[in-house]
Amino acid sequence: MATETVLHTALTLVDQLPALQILVSFIAAPLIVVLGSRRLAWPIAFAASALSLVIAAILLSQVLDGSIISYRMGGWAPPLGIEYRVDAANAFVLFLVAAISTVVLPYARTSFSKEISTRHHTAFYAAYLLCFSGLLGVTITGDAFNVFVFLEVSSLSTYVLIAQGAERDKRALTAAYDYLIMGTVGATFFVIGIGFLYMATGTLNLADIADRIAEQGSNRTIRAAFAFIVVGIGLKVAMYPLHRWLPNAYTYAPSAVTAFLAATATKVAVYVMLRFIFSVFQPNFLFEFNTLEFIILPFALIAMFACSFVAIFQSDFKMMLAFSSVAQIGYILLGISFLTETGVTAAVAHLFNHGITKATLFMAVGAYVFTANGSYYDTIQGLGRRMPLTSAAVVVGGLSLIGVPGTAGFISKWVLVQGALEKGWWPVAILIVASSLLAVIYVWRVIEVLYMRPTPENCEVREAPMSMVVPMWIAALACIYFGLNTDLTLSAAQTAAQGLMSGSAGMR
Amino acid sequence: MRHHLILRVITKLLIGSIMLFALYVQFHGDYSPGGGFQAGVIMAVAFIIYGVVFSLDEAQRVLPPWVVHKMAALGVLIYAATGVYSLFVGYGFLDYTALSPDYPEKGQHYGILLVELGVGVTVTGVMVTIYYAFTSRTPIMDDEAW
Numbered sequence: 001m002a003t004e005t006v007l008h009t010a011l012t013l014v015d016q017l018p019a020l021q022i023l024v025s026f027i028a029a030p031l032i033v034v035l036g037s038r039r040l041a042w043p044i045a046f047a048a049s050a051l052s053l054v055i056a057a058i059l060l061s062q063v064l065d066g067s068i069i070s071y072r073m074g075g076w077a078p079p080l081g082i083e084y085r086v087d088a089a090n091a092f093v094l095f096l097v098a099a100i101s102t103v104v105l106p107y108a109r110t111s112f113s114k115e116i117s118t119r120h121h122t123a124f125y126a127a128y129l130l131c132f133s134g135l136l137g138v139t140i141t142g143d144a145f146n147v148f149v150f151l152e153v154s155s156l157s158t159y160v161l162i163a164q165g166a167e168r169d170k171r172a173l174t175a176a177y178d179y180l181i182m183g184t185v186g187a188t189f190f191v192i193g194i195g196f197l198y199m200a201t202g203t204l205n206l207a208d209i210a211d212r213i214a215e216q217g218s219n220r221t222i223r224a225a226f227a228f229i230v231v232g233i234g235l236k237v238a239m240y241p242l243h244r245w246l247p248n249a250y251t252y253a254p255s256a257v258t259a260f261l262a263a264t265a266t267k268v269a270v271y272v273m274l275r276f277i278f279s280v281f282q283p284n285f286l287f288e289f290n291t292l293e294f295i296i297l298p299f300a301l302i303a304m305f306a307c308s309f310v311a312i313f314q315s316d317f318k319m320m321l322a323f324s325s326v327a328q329i330g331y332i333l334l335g336i337s338f339l340t341e342t343g344v345t346a347a348v349a350h351l352f353n354h355g356i357t358k359a360t361l362f363m364a365v366g367a368y369v370f371t372a373n374g375s376y377y378d379t380i381q382g383l384g385r386r387m388p389l390t391s392a393a394v395v396v397g398g399l400s401l402i403g404v405p406g407t408a409g410f411i412s413k414w415v416l417v418q419g420a421l422e423k424g425w426w427p428v429a430i431l432i433v434a435s436s437l438l439a440v441i442y443v444w445r446v447i448e449v450l451y452m453r454p455t456p457e458n459c460e461v462r463e464a465p466m467s468m469v470v471p472m473w474i475a476a477l478a479c480i481y482f483g484l485n486t487d488l489t490l491s492a493a494q495t496a497a498q499g500l501m502s503g504s505a506g507m508r
Numbered sequence: 509m510r511h512h513l514i515l516r517v518i519t520k521l522l523i524g525s526i527m528l529f530a531l532y533v534q535f536h537g538d539y540s541p542g543g544g545f546q547a548g549v550i551m552a553v554a555f556i557i558y559g560v561v562f563s564l565d566e567a568q569r570v571l572p573p574w575v576v577h578k579m580a581a582l583g584v585l586i587y588a589a590t591g592v593y594s595l596f597v598g599y600g601f602l603d604y605t606a607l608s609p610d611y612p613e614k615g616q617h618y619g620i621l622l623v624e625l626g627v628g629v630t631v632t633g634v635m636v637t638i639y640y641a642f643t644s645r646t647p648i649m650d651d652e653a654w
Contacts (some may be wrong), residue, residue, distance in 0.1 A: 010598025032580035075603030
């Protein structure tokens with residue numbers, strides 16, 4: 001029997017933060033089910049989400065200078081054990097996800113009370129927390145297979161959340177089913193890609209994979225892995241030709257779920273894509289260069305135009321925003337395809353700015369659904385004066401969506417145009433501006449419907465309750481704040497881009 | 509109303525041994541093939557076979573749906589609590605050494621037993637939940653039609 005004493009320095013609370021980041025919400029979810037109390041479900045969910053936000057803020061402040069936090073799950077050292085790794089890039093995304101969730105939950109409480117029958121509330125909040133912790137897990141982990149597992153945790157709970165919209169509209173069921181099929185295909189492609197990577201390198205730790213790929217250079221297995229991973233994650237990102245699941249899923253899901261997912265789920269998938277394209281695979285590989293320039297770039301441009309066009313002709317506010325989301329993802333992918341630091345900075349900044357913008361707008365849609373029982377233009381026409389606060393939030397969010405100076409959307413588009421000019425791609429820069437004009441049209445349509453059209457006779461719609469308006473305005477004010485003060489977003493995005501762009505060296 | 513006499517008798521004989529085998533697979537998981545997943549499925553089979561032969565209502569009297577739902581969540585909590593304990597004692601999350609700092613290899617045994625117990629409870633709960641969800645839809649053919 002080994003009797004020698006093993007020296008061990010106890011870990012402090014700060015050391016444990018990377019684990020606690022996902023644990024808090026992951027434990028709260030089954031706790032809600034075991035307690036089974038409808039009154040306790042929301043407070044527990046909110047407390048877990050708020051605590052996650054505090055942890056994410058502390059982690060972000062620790063890594064903003066470019067340092068890296070590594071945490072060993074179960075005490076097994078990487079590359080054998082699962083490693084949680086926080087750097088500027090993912091701390092930024094963690095912060096976004098936790099912040100959006102904490103803002104959306106108070107809103108969700110009122111919104112769900114009308115949209116979902118009370119007997120489903122406990123299970124619903126549990127699914128919500130699972131989705132939340134899944135998204136955090138995807139972001140924080142430094143292990144390729146762990147990414148897949150958390151991706152499934154978040155996806156499976158997302159299908160449940162979307163299907164809950166069936167109480168208001170039965171089409172939520174087919175929307176959830178479509179997403180289930182597409183999401184599963186995406187996850188399968190992703191895990192096949194990881195299988196190829198494991199075959200080529202014999203390791204699952206992302207940093208370790210990156211090192212070994214750098215050693216052995218490009219070969220057919222690695223190219224196949226790259227293709228599978230880009231397509232698999234592309235489905236989750238809603239990259240242009242793979243986006244068909246998104247509009248229906250966003251439109252028929254309960255309002256608060258849409259606000260949460262639109263601001264976080266695709267953004268986390270974009271982060272995974274960034275991580276794989278820039279850190280795991282070497283950006284200087286020819287095949288990667290070709291993929292970005294000849295596949296992702298054209299599709300990003302098509303998305304920006306095609307989906308903006310489709311958005312213009314929608315008659316449902318929520319559906320319009322969903323198509324606009326696909327178009328906006330085009331901007332993010334465009335930034336990635338530049339393969340320059342400025343481009344990636346723009347992508348990361350737009351990921352954050354578009355997240356808060358869409359959260360504002362989808363929360364506003366939810367307020368119309370709450371008061372007027374629908375989001376069709378016919379239903380909400382002339383409500384601008386009846387619901388002044390909500391409609392003003394729509395205006396702020398809409399301006400940010402277009403990219404008007406003084407709003408968050410402007411900053412990221414500005415950096416994006418800069419990136420295009422740096423590369424000497426004048427036509428692309430002009431296309432970015434031109435597609436923003438399409439955004440002007442679809443946003444103007446909503447504003448016209450809200451303010452210019454007459455309010456129908458005997459309309460008894462009043463302003464939404466404060467519990468919905470306040471979270472909406474927190475997000476709306478964030479749109480303005482991050483449009484005026486760019487210190488946090490741009491410096492974090494830049495540190496993140498530098499870390500990502502330095503390839504495998506950025507993971508050490 | 510006494511159909512399938514042989515099935516009923518054999519089932520009653522089998523259920524006990526199925527459960528015993530489930531526990532064997534559960535607690536020998538760290539020495540031999542097995543563990544929480546397999547044990548959970550086998551344990552669920554004991555309830556499912558009871559439901560198949562003696563009707564869903566009988567099975568739900570033994571194991572009501574709300575208990576099953578709580579089981580599914582409880583298992584996750586057992587798993588997580590093991591990790592949180594090690595976290596509170598100053599080790600990494602799920603670092604089993606924390607369960608017996610002086611004899612780390614014993615800690616590994618305790619740790620895996622507890623964690624697999626959590627897995628077993630959850631898998632039993634989930635399997636039975638799936639069975640309940642499918643069978644509690646209206647039957648196409650009733651029992652008398654055989």
